[in-house]
Amino acid sequence: MSTQPTLAFIGAGNMARAIMGGLISNGYPAANIWATGTQLDKMADLKQQGLHTTTDNNAAVAAADIVILAVKPQILKTVAQSMAAVVQQHQPLIVSVAAGILCHSLEQWLGGNIALVRCMPNTPSLVQQGASGLYANPQVSATQRQQTEQVMQATGLALWVDKEPLLDAVTAVSGSGPAYYFLIMESMIAAGEKLGLSREAAQQLTIQTALGAADMARQSDVEPAELRRRVCSPNGTTEQAIKTFIAQGLPEIIDNGMQACSNRAQAMAEELGK
Ligand SMILES: NC(=O)C1=CN([C@@H]2O[C@H](COP(=O)(O)OP(=O)(O)OC[C@H]3O[C@@H](n4cnc5c(N)ncnc54)[C@H](O)[C@@H]3O)[C@@H](O)[C@H]2O)C=CC1
Ligand SMILES: O=C(O)[C@@H]1CCC=N1
Numbered sequence: 153m154s155t156q157p158t159l160a161f162i163g164a165g166n167m168a169r170a171i172m173g174g175l176i177s178n179g180y181p182a183a184n185i186w187a188t189g190t191q192l193d194k195m196a197d198l199k200q201q202g203l204h205t206t207t208d209n210n211a212a213v214a215a216a217d218i219v220i221l222a223v224k225p226q227i228l229k230t231v232a233q234s235m236a237a238v239v240q241q242h243q244p245l246i247v248s249v250a251a252g253i254l255c256h257s258l259e260q261w262l263g264g265n266i267a268l269v270r271c272m273p274n275t276p277s278l279v280q281q282g283a284s285g286l287y288a289n290p291q292v293s294a295t296q297r298q299q300t301e302q303v304m305q306a307t308g309l310a311l312w313v314d315k316e317p318l319l320d321a322v323t324a325v326s327g328s329g330p331a332y333y334f335l336i337m338e339s340m341i342a343a344g345e346k347l348g349l350s351r352e353a354a355q356q357l358t359i360q361t362a363l364g365a366a367d368m369a370r371q372s373d374v375e376p377a378e379l380r381r382r383v384c385s386p387n388g389t390t391e392q393a394i395k396t397f398i399a400q401g402l403p404e405i406i407d408n409g410m411q412a413c414s415n416r417a418q419a420m421a422e423e424l425g426k
């Protein structure tokens with residue numbers, strides 16, 4: 153990475169830890185990363201890796217070029233308001249990873265007129281296989297856009313969207329998406345066991361199949377639908393599985409689930425954004 157801005161993660165929980173872990177594995181200097189939380193002892197492992205840890209959000213903000221807001225959406229208003237003065241004084245770039253909290257609300261809570269990126273990452277960032285959607289408000293400079301992109305690309309794919317509501321679609325596809333695949337894996341492991349495999353064997357085969365399918369889809373120049381057809385021999389075994397999935401409504405189930413996810417993001421903006 154050519155430029156290495158100092159980062160402050162406000163709320164060192166699951167998502168922040170996934171991004172920080174991905175960055176460190178990618179060679180980002182630990183000394184350039186601050187992590188905050190409510191209890192220092194819960195961040196002892198981060199301190200041991202060379203990160204700065206503190207329970208004082210304002211101290212981390214004052215030290216940072218980029219502040220990543222990674223607390224739960226339900227407490228973001230209180231946390232943002234308590235750091236507004238130091239944000240206005242130091243003018244760092246703010247990146248919020250919170251689902252469903254609009255730029256408009258964040259700008260208000262942070263005292264107005266701030267450079268703000270909303271980012272919807274996902275937890276595979278930890279193994280540098282993340283997928284993030286990014287949206288910048290007009291105050292974000294070209295350099296700040298580039299810096300944000302560099303940071304998020306160090307954890308995987310990072311794509312810009314040009315309309316803020318599209319972040320709810322990103323949430324439905326990739327932000328929440330790992331959980332869908334984990335559920336499918338859970339179900340395949342259970343079904344494999346029911347068919348007589350040991351749990352260990354069912355788990356290994358399931359995970360390797362998910363990895364293989366994803367890697368093949370990524371490397372292929374044809375769409376996943378064609379790759380699926382190539383697995384289905386006429387009157388063979390896969391065809392029976394796929395016919396059963398479709399007859400029982402799997403595509404509609406996935407559509408409904410993702411719609412519910414996006415609806416929830418919009419409802420959170422209403423509930424929590426005032
Ligand atoms: N978990 C996920 O897969 C994803 C989460 N997100 C977003 O990331 C954000 C965080 O979610 P998670 O990491 O899952 O939650 P989490 O609960 O694991 O992490 C939040 C952290 O904030 C800390 N915290 C609480 N009050 C604080 C305060 N006043 N100051 C500083 N830190 C404080 C908590 O100790 C906790 O470690 C949410 O806004 C969520 O919408 C976005 C994409 C994916
Ligand atoms: O479930 C949530 O609200 C967060 C946002 C996307 C993934 N986890």
